Amino acid sequence: DAGVIQSPRHEVTEMGQEVTLRCKPISGHNSLFWYRQTMMRGLELLIYFNNNVPIDDSGMPEDRFSAKMPNASFSTLKIQPSEPRDSAVYFCASSHKPHFGTGLLGGYGYTFGSGTRLTVV
Amino acid sequence: QQQVKQSPQSLIVQKGGISIINCAYENTAFDYFPWYQQFPGKGPALLIAIRPDVSEKKEGRFTISFNKSAKQFSLHIMDSQPGDSATYFCAASSGTASKLTFGTGTRLQVTL
Numbered sequence: 255d256a257g258v259i260q261s262p263r264h265e266v267t268e269m270g271q272e273v274t275l276r277c278k279p280i281s282g283h284n285s286l287f288w289y290r291q292t293m294m295r296g297l298e299l300l301i302y303f304n305n306n307v308p309i310d311d312s313g314m315p316e317d318r319f320s321a322k323m324p325n326a327s328f329s330t331l332k333i334q335p336s337e338p339r340d341s342a343v344y345f346c347a348s349s350h351k352p353h354f355g356t357g358l359l360g361g362y363g364y365t366f367g368s369g370t371r372l373t374v375v
Numbered sequence: 376q377q378q379v380k381q382s383p384q385s386l387i388v389q390k391g392g393i394s395i396i397n398c399a400y401e402n403t404a405f406d407y408f409p410w411y412q413q414f415p416g417k418g419p420a421l422l423i424a425i426r427p428d429v430s431e432k433k434e435g436r437f438t439i440s441f442n443k444s445a446k447q448f449s450l451h452i453m454d455s456q457p458g459d460s461a462t463y464f465c466a467a468s469s470g471t472a473s474k475l476t477f478g479t480g481t482r483l484q485v486t487l
Contacts, residue, residue, distance in 0.1 A: 258418075285473045296479040297419070297464065310474060345418050349473060363409065364475060366418030 258367035260346050266373045272334040275370045278327055279348030287364065288321055288331050289345040297345075303329065336374045343369045378402050379467050381478030388485050394452035396481045398465035401446065405467040409475070410439065410450050413462045422463075423450070455485045 259278040267273050279286050287302040301311040303323045311321070318337070323329040333340055347364040380399045388394045398408075409424035425432045425439040425448065432439045438451040452459055465478040 287474065297477040299474055299476075302474050304473065347418070363421045363424070364411075364419075366420065368416070368418050 258346055258348050258365050260344075260367035260370050262370060263368065264371045264373075266375065267336055269337055269374055270335040271374075272332065273336045273340075273372060273374075275331040275344050275346075275372070277329045277331070277346030277367060279329070279346070280365055281327065283348035283350045283365070284326075285349045286323060286329050287347040287349070288329070289347065289366075291343045291345060291369070300331070333372075336372075338374045341372055341374050343371050345369045378476045379465060379478045381465050381481060383481060384479070385482045386484070388452075388455045388483065390455060390457060390485055390487050392455050392485075394450075394455045394459065394483055394485070396450045396463055396465070396483070397447065398449065398467075398478050399445075399447045400467050402467070402469065402476075403446070404469040405476075407468045408439070408441065408448050409466050410437075411464040411466060411477075413464065413480075419464055452483075455483075457485045457487060459483060460485050 258280055261276045265273060285304050288300040290298045290300055298313055300313045301321045302309055306323045306326055319333055321331045345366050347366045349364045378401050382397050386394060406427055410422045411419035412422045413419040423434050423437050423439055425441050427443045430441050436453045439448060441448045460483055462480045462482045464480050466475040468475045
């Protein structure tokens with residue numbers, strides 16, 4: 255199990271450029287989440303998908319942000335145009351819905367990727 | 376609207392001591408309360424979790440205490456070790472949704 259795979263690990267781009275972040279969830283997980291982490295605001299949920307369908311995008315800061323999940327094994331988060339205030343670490347996480355009470359946790363345990371550190375200059 | 380409040384923001388504990396991190400929630404529909412541990416340069420990793428039908432859950436040196444009436448839960452790390460130095464996040468979700476709402480995090484430093 256390779257876990258949740260994000261790419262790139264680091265991205266430095268100039269203001270106004272388009273940025274695309276990529277995520278491969280764990281096979282068999284049916285939910286995918288995009289989070290943004292900053293010192294000031296902590297972990298913010300941007301959008302999440304269930305079975306490839308966007309369920310809640312209320313955390314997407316503005317129209318410059320968009321996310322897609324064309325199939326169960328791939329998702330993208332795009333920022334166009336990028337701005338310096340978008341600089342943050344972006345995490346993708348996936349989860350499944352186990353039967354209640356099975357396993358150690360019996361809940362919606364997320365597995366996070368290692369994140370993409372985005373710097374917009 | 377912040378639905379999960381976490382404190383303290385940072386914590387310094389001596390090796391062998393007890394680390395205590397507290398969280399409070401507002402949404403009474405929450406029924407799943409996990410804690411995540413994050414090391415620098417890594418994503419958060421699930422550490423331990425509890426449901427409100429029990430008041431305490433213990434896994435090794437890590438214990439969650441849950442007070443449903445007060446809408447509070449806490450993480451206790453017994454015999455804290457330097458390797459426990461990390462940022463800890465509490466979180467909550469309800470059975471009707473799979474998304475987690477995270478606290479703001481506590482940076483724990485365990486000194487020798």
